[in-house]
Amino acid sequence: MSAPRISVLLPFYNAAATLDETLHSIRQQTFTDYELIAVDDGSSDASAEIVRIHAMQDHRIRLLQPGRQGVVGAMNSALAAARAAIVARMDADDVMAPERLARQYELLCAQPHLAAVGSQVRLFPEEQIQGGFHEYIRWQNACLSAQDIADEIYVELPIAHPSLMFRRDAVLALGGYRDGPFPEDYDLLLRLHHAGHAMAKVPAILLHWRESGGRLTRTDPRYSREAFARLRTEFLARDPRLQSGRPLAICGAGRRTRQRAQLLLDYGFQPVAWIDIDPRKIGNTVHGVPVHPLQWLAQKSKPFVLSYVTNHGAREIIAAQLQTLGYERGRDYLMVG
Known part of the structure; x- marks a missing residue:
C-alpha cells in the first residue's frame, strides 16, 4: 500500500464530548489522500470507542493506544507512526473547514521553501470568548506572510497549533516536539524559525478553534503567561540581531x-x-x-x-x-x- 500524501495527527484524552464532530470534519475533507493517526493518551471515557466506530467506516483512520504519555508524548508517537512527508495537526475539540487540507497542501507544494503553514481561525462558541482572546486572534489572523510571521514571532504564538501543517523531515530534524515547562507549540515554531525555516499562512479561515474553560491551555502552568515569556526570552536572547x-x-x-x-x-x-x-x-x-x-x-x-x-x-x-x-x-x- 502506497503512503498517503498527508498524515493527520490527532492526540486525544477524554474528548468524547467533541471527538465525533472533529472526526466528521476530517472525514469530510475535499482532499482525500490522507491517513488519520488518532493517539489515545490514556482516556477513561468513550473516546477510543468513538474512534473505533469511525475506523470501521473509514480505512484511513488508525487508532494507537500507547497509554498515558502526556500531550507531547502522544504527538511524538503519532509523528513517529506517520507515513506521509506532510503532516497536519488537529485537536480533538476543533473543526476543520472542508477545504483545509487541500488549501494548505497546495500552498506547501507551490512554495517549497516553506517548512510549515497554518491558516486563519475562527473562535467558537461566542459566549465562551473573552475580549483579550478576540484581540489575540485579530493579531494572529493578520500574520499571514513568511515575513509577517518571522517579524512577529516574539509577540505571541503566530499560528494556531491545530491549524499547523508541516514537512515531517523538518520537524524530525529538530527532534520532534520538546517536553518541558513551556508551551510545546510555541517552542516548535521558535525552533523552526531559529533553524532558518520559513512559515506562512493560508489567508482563509480553515479551522474552527473551540474555546472552553477546561482546555489544557487554560489549566496547565506550561501555558501560563510566565511560561510563554520565559520561552520567548530564551530564544530572543539567542537571536543574531541581538548578538x-x-x-x-x-x-x-x-x-x-x-x-x-x-x-x-x-x-x-x-x-x-x-x-x-x-x-x-x-x-x-x-x-x-x-x-x-x-x-x-x-x-x-x-x-x-x-x-x-x-x-x-x-x-x-x-x-x-x-x-x-x-x-x-x-x-x-x-x-x-
Missing part, C-alpha cells in the same frame, strides 16, 4: 514593561536607552539608564529597538512612528509580547 553588538533600546518604561524586559536583561543585555511615549516618564532613569522620547531614536547611529508595549492599539502606533523615523521592522526593530 550582533548593535546598541539596544527598549521601548516602554512602565512597571509592567520593565518586568517583562527584565527577563532579557537577566541574560546580560544592557540597553543604552529606554523609550517611552508618556511625557511624564521622560528624563527619568531605569537602572541608571535614561528614558527618552521616541524622537531620540532619530539619530544617525540607530540602535536596535525592542518594543515591549502591548496595550491595545499602542503597538501599531509605535510601529508607525518607528517607520516614520526610518526604522524597518525585522531589521531595526521587533515587537515583543
Whole structure:
C-alpha cells in the first residue's frame, strides 16, 4: 500500500464530548489522500470507542493506544507512526473547514521553501470568548506572510497549533516536539524559525478553534503567561540581531514593561536607552539608564529597538512612528509580547 500524501495527527484524552464532530470534519475533507493517526493518551471515557466506530467506516483512520504519555508524548508517537512527508495537526475539540487540507497542501507544494503553514481561525462558541482572546486572534489572523510571521514571532504564538501543517523531515530534524515547562507549540515554531525555516499562512479561515474553560491551555502552568515569556526570552536572547553588538533600546518604561524586559536583561543585555511615549516618564532613569522620547531614536547611529508595549492599539502606533523615523521592522526593530 502506497503512503498517503498527508498524515493527520490527532492526540486525544477524554474528548468524547467533541471527538465525533472533529472526526466528521476530517472525514469530510475535499482532499482525500490522507491517513488519520488518532493517539489515545490514556482516556477513561468513550473516546477510543468513538474512534473505533469511525475506523470501521473509514480505512484511513488508525487508532494507537500507547497509554498515558502526556500531550507531547502522544504527538511524538503519532509523528513517529506517520507515513506521509506532510503532516497536519488537529485537536480533538476543533473543526476543520472542508477545504483545509487541500488549501494548505497546495500552498506547501507551490512554495517549497516553506517548512510549515497554518491558516486563519475562527473562535467558537461566542459566549465562551473573552475580549483579550478576540484581540489575540485579530493579531494572529493578520500574520499571514513568511515575513509577517518571522517579524512577529516574539509577540505571541503566530499560528494556531491545530491549524499547523508541516514537512515531517523538518520537524524530525529538530527532534520532534520538546517536553518541558513551556508551551510545546510555541517552542516548535521558535525552533523552526531559529533553524532558518520559513512559515506562512493560508489567508482563509480553515479551522474552527473551540474555546472552553477546561482546555489544557487554560489549566496547565506550561501555558501560563510566565511560561510563554520565559520561552520567548530564551530564544530572543539567542537571536543574531541581538548578538550582533548593535546598541539596544527598549521601548516602554512602565512597571509592567520593565518586568517583562527584565527577563532579557537577566541574560546580560544592557540597553543604552529606554523609550517611552508618556511625557511624564521622560528624563527619568531605569537602572541608571535614561528614558527618552521616541524622537531620540532619530539619530544617525540607530540602535536596535525592542518594543515591549502591548496595550491595545499602542503597538501599531509605535510601529508607525518607528517607520516614520526610518526604522524597518525585522531589521531595526521587533515587537515583543
